[in-house]
Amino acid sequence: MQLEIHSILPSYFDESKKNLSEVWGKELLIKKGEFIKILAPSGSGKTSLIHFLYGLRKDYTGSILLNERNISSYSPEDWAACRKNNISIVFQDMRLFSKQTVAENIEIKRQLNPYHPAEKIKEMTIRLGIGEKLQSKCETCSYGEQQRVSIIRSLMQPFDFLLMDEPFSHLDDNNSKKAMELIIEESKIRNASIILVNLERVDYFPFSRLLHL
Amino acid sequence: MSLSYKVIKPLLQTVNGKFSRWFSFFGMGLGVLLLLCSIQMFINIQQLLKGKATPKNGFDYIAVTKKVTNETMGQTEKNLFNETDIAGLKAQSFIYDIAPLISTNFELELSGGTILPFRTNLFLEAIRPDFLDTLPPDFNWREGKSMIPIIVSSDFLEVFNVFAPAYGYSQISRETASGIPVVITCYGADGSKEDFSAKIVAFSDRINSTLAPISFIEWANQKFGGQKATHYSRLYIKTKDANNPALLNFLDHKGYEVNKEKTRFGRVKQVMQGIFTGLGLFGLMVVILSLLLFSFYLQLIIAKSKENLQLLLSIGYSPRWLGKQIAGQMVPAYIFIILFALAVTIVLQFVFYHSLMNSRPELSAMVSIYVIAVALLLLLLAILANFKMLRIRLAKLS
Numbered sequence A: 001m002q003l004e005i006h007s008i009l010p011s012y013f014d015e016s017k018k019n020l021s022e023v024w025g026k027e028l029l030i031k032k033g034e035f036i037k038i039l040a041p042s043g044s045g046k047t048s049l050i051h052f053l054y055g056l057r058k059d060y061t062g063s064i065l066l067n068e069r070n071i072s073s074y075s076p077e078d079w080a081a082c083r084k085n086n087i088s089i090v091f092q093d094m095r096l097f098s099k100q101t102v103a104e105n106i107e108i109k110r111q112l113n114p115y116h117p118a119e120k121i122k123e124m125t126i127r128l129g130i131g132e133k134l135q136s137k138c139e140t141c142s143y144g145e146q147q148r149v150s151i152i153r154s155l156m157q158p159f160d161f162l163l164m165d166e167p168f169s170h171l172d173d174n175n176s177k178k179a180m181e182l183i184i185e186e187s188k189i190r191n192a193s194i195i196l197v198n199l200e201r202v203d204y205f206p207f208s209r210l211l212h213l
Numbered sequence B: 001m002s003l004s005y006k007v008i009k010p011l012l013q014t015v016n017g018k019f020s021r022w023f024s025f026f027g028m029g030l031g032v033l034l035l036l037c038s039i040q041m042f043i044n045i046q047q048l049l050k051g052k053a054t055p056k057n058g059f060d061y062i063a064v065t066k067k068v069t070n071e072t073m074g075q076t077e078k079n080l081f082n083e084t085d086i087a088g089l090k091a092q093s094f095i096y097d098i099a100p101l102i103s104t105n106f107e108l109e110l111s112g113g114t115i116l117p118f119r120t121n122l123f124l125e126a127i128r129p130d131f132l133d134t135l136p137p138d139f140n141w142r143e144g145k146s147m148i149p150i151i152v153s154s155d156f157l158e159v160f161n162v163f164a165p166a167y168g169y170s171q172i173s174r175e176t177a178s179g180i181p182v183v184i185t186c187y188g189a190d191g192s193k194e195d196f197s198a199k200i201v202a203f204s205d206r207i208n209s210t211l212a213p214i215s216f217i218e219w220a221n222q223k224f225g226g227q228k229a230t231h232y233s234r235l236y237i238k239t240k241d242a243n244n245p246a247l248l249n250f251l252d253h254k255g256y257e258v259n260k261e262k263t264r265f266g267r268v269k270q271v272m273q274g275i276f277t278g279l280g281l282f283g284l285m286v287v288i289l290s291l292l293l294f295s296f297y298l299q300l301i302i303a304k305s306k307e308n309l310q311l312l313l314s315i316g317y318s319p320r321w322l323g324k325q326i327a328g329q330m331v332p333a334y335i336f337i338i339l340f341a342l343a344v345t346i347v348l349q350f351v352f353y354h355s356l357m358n359s360r361p362e363l364s365a366m367v368s369i370y371v372i373a374v375a376l377l378l379l380l381l382a383i384l385a386n387f388k389m390l391r392i393r394l395a396k397l398s
Helices: A046-054 A076-084 A102-111 A121-125 A143-154 A173-190 B005-011 B018-053 B083-090 B153-165 B174-179 B214-225 B245-254 B261-305 B307-313 B317-327 B331-356 B369-397
Strands: A002-010 A029-031 A035-039 A060-064 A087-090 A161-165 A193-198 A210-213 B060-065 B094-102 B106-112 B115-121 B147-153 B180-187 B193-204 B234-239 B254-256
Touching: A002 A046, A029 A193, A046 A087, A046 A161, A046 A193, A076 A087, A076 B307, A076 B317, A087 A143, A102 A121, A102 A143, A102 B005, A121 A143, A121 A173, A143 A173, A143 B245, A161 A173, A173 A193, A193 B174, B005 B307, B005 B317, B018 B261, B018 B331, B018 B369, B083 B094, B083 B234, B094 B214, B147 B153, B153 B193, B153 B307, B180 B214, B245 B254, B261 B307, B261 B317, B261 B369, B307 B317, B307 B369, B331 B369
Parallel strands: A035 A193, A035 A210, A087 A161, A161 A193, B147 B193
Antiparallel strands: A002 A029, A002 A060, B060 B234, B060 B254, B094 B234, B106 B115, B106 B180, B180 B193
8 A cells, every 4th residue: 555645735825835845835745654754833734634634624736646546536435444444544633422421432433443452442542641530531641641542542443544733742752652662662553654744853753754744 | 343333424424304204204205195185096987987977998998970950851861971071080199999890681570489578679789899898718609509699788778677667577696687588579570480599698898788799680680671780870989099189179170979878988087187297297396306406415415415425435435335335224214214205005905995085996995015125116216316415426526
């Protein structure tokens, strides 16, 4: 499985954005197993890029091909299958079910295409320091805790690409490192690629390619 | 491991207002019941009328005569149909076929021979066999055959049985009547006479006459009357609907008379079928309205749970699966309502058959297979329509 990006640019961006960017307006090929780090200042379109790759938005020019198929031709059912089997995501805004517990939020994703047994939820939450929060409703968790729930949720399924939009923005260095270790471990088991988009450098991410947005 | 609806159920907000939901259930039940009962009653009427009006192959057969007025009295030519009249009737689109009743043009007499001491003047008529409601295989005659098979109107036997006791005769059944050998004596214009034995082979509910095979009447008219019949006092018309206003207007305009009882019955049939068609349509409308209410109910669930559904879709839940699960919540209610309405229809038909119709043989105590088919079709349509609507709505959210 590979991801091809052909000269894409958000339709609301000026063409001049292509000049300084290593992503906008460029040809990129991302293969399975690659760790890509995209460094981007505010307003450069980080979240837009992640949403384009995940099929949540289509307001761009150029084309994105997943396994040689243009994602603009994907039907809602195609996207459902793709998000269940091939692409997982950690949203910048977490996007959790606030009225559900931590355990329920993760289980909702796990049961969709179980890569791990249910016991793994407890193991991972303990590892990231939110083991005691399993039965707490997400709305009562801090942003940092929610971010870790969101990370664990993304690791419950099989994937070829893991998209992460500022995944550690609410975590301290220690917790970020722990989370990063878990993500890398899980990605390596799947021989999956990570595309991490962040405002600043994340030193503990062993990227194979660094791109400036 | 299959996906469990239980996990996502708390994410779907239910709609307040149990009253409106129960009201929809009640409305749908009532609508389905009305629809099913109307179809059953429609079928009941068809079956009842099939026995009474004896439609053959879905057609009505009605007798037409010319109106005898004071002005035409005594002018036989004016009161009989000729070939031109027949051609005029045949040209009408609502008349599918036409056949004259050919009557004897000579005197003939019926007697009990040596067995029964009675003697009466008689007339015989003949009609094309395809116009007969009952046609026994032995209803034929060829020259040289001394036995004439006869078909008698059921009404004649009824009339006989009414006056028989007053004359000291015993009343007779159809079977006995069929077994009585009689003698028909034909008198020629030249004074000749010939006896034939005859036997009743069938009774007709459609044609009020004493019928002999057409081959006999044509032969006898030529032999005893000296000529072939070219004028006919009665015609039988084959039409799709004896109550067709265009047909009745045409016949009135021509001054022809029809079997009023039959057309009156047809009118009653039309009114009854109209009432039940109206009731059925009303029932269908109620069903559609309640299905719409259910659909609004489901749309309200989607609207209230929009954010959660969007999130489910964005983490990989399929719109098809979600649609199936949400629509599936209504399926037990649909099954219960439609099966309950079907059960009530079955009970009503049973009561109608045994109590109101005294177990008439034309009817059945069980509901028609069409009623069951419509109930199942409704169920399928209700489920599919909801599922499709939800899938479209959810695909728009994703």
